[in-house]
Amino acid sequence: MDFLNRKGIRYHIRIQNNFKVYLPRRQKQVPAWHLFNNLKVGQMRNYEHIVKVNGRLYYLSGTKSVSEGKLEYLILISYNKPDEALAYYRIRWQVECLFQGIKSSGFNIEDTHVVALDRLEKLVLLVMIAFVWCYLIGDYIDRQIRPIQIKRHGRRAVSVSKYGLDYLSRVLLPEYNRFNIISLHLLLYTKSKGLN
Known part of the structure; x- marks a missing residue:
């Protein structure tokens, strides 16, 4: 991540729901899913403030879904342009399906x-x-x-x-x-x- 940040390379990478996220404005640390817990299933949101994950600054985007009866979160960290994160990740998932196919x-x-x-x-x-x-x-x-x-x-x-x-x-x-x-x-x- 440091390399990508130094080079100014855009990325949108999924993190685990339980990653600890530090909120500088509130001076507290919470699990990443906590920031998207109030979403309805299928709703997407870009968290409005920059957060720290493992001591580095990121934007967060997330959505909530239900798969096989279980609640799931898709949470992405981004270097910039968090409004594009979920759309780009959806395209990336199509590429993953292609790789699985071949x-x-x-x-x-x-x-x-x-x-x-x-x-x-x-x-x-x-x-x-x-x-x-x-x-x-x-x-x-x-x-x-x-x-x-x-x-x-x-x-x-x-x-x-x-x-x-x-x-x-x-x-x-x-x-x-x-x-x-x-x-x-x-x-x-x-x-x-x-x-x-």
């Missing part, structure tokens, strides 16, 4: 034994194209044919990309193509989405 949720890119940089770049590019294709197929099936099941906790049973990957991996076998989608149509659908 790693453990189907493509297993971390299992590669490729070490030559130029080959690794090509491999990553191919996996990214395949990931986007699977996402578009999953999105098409979810919207047009059969929606993904929603679990009791309110989240999808599988991700959109995994839904497409599961179907695509089987559609190449003639006996499995239960939605009777012609593979060429999947390619044309991809092209219509601007991935030609």
Whole structure:
């Protein structure tokens, strides 16, 4: 954090709910969640004063949610522009989901034994194209044919990309193509989405 602060690099990083936060104006220390305890579920707020965490000055932003029946807080520390923190963090979460998709949720890119940089770049590019294709197929099936099941906790049973990957991996076998989608149509659908 010191390095980022010295260089003036913007960041929005999640901290644990129980991190001790020192409030200079009130001369007291409280757990971070305490500053966002009065929020309603789904409500977001940027704490109006600069605070100290581990002896360094930060801005705080937070929101409250319920996941699987438990109350959860998302609390971010920022170097500056705290009003952007939650929006940027949401984008970052999409990137995390992408990483999960190309790693453990189907493509297993971390299992590669490729070490030559130029080959690794090509491999990553191919996996990214395949990931986007699977996402578009999953999105098409979810919207047009059969929606993904929603679990009791309110989240999808599988991700959109995994839904497409599961179907695509089987559609190449003639006996499995239960939605009777012609593979060429999947390619044309991809092209219509601007991935030609």
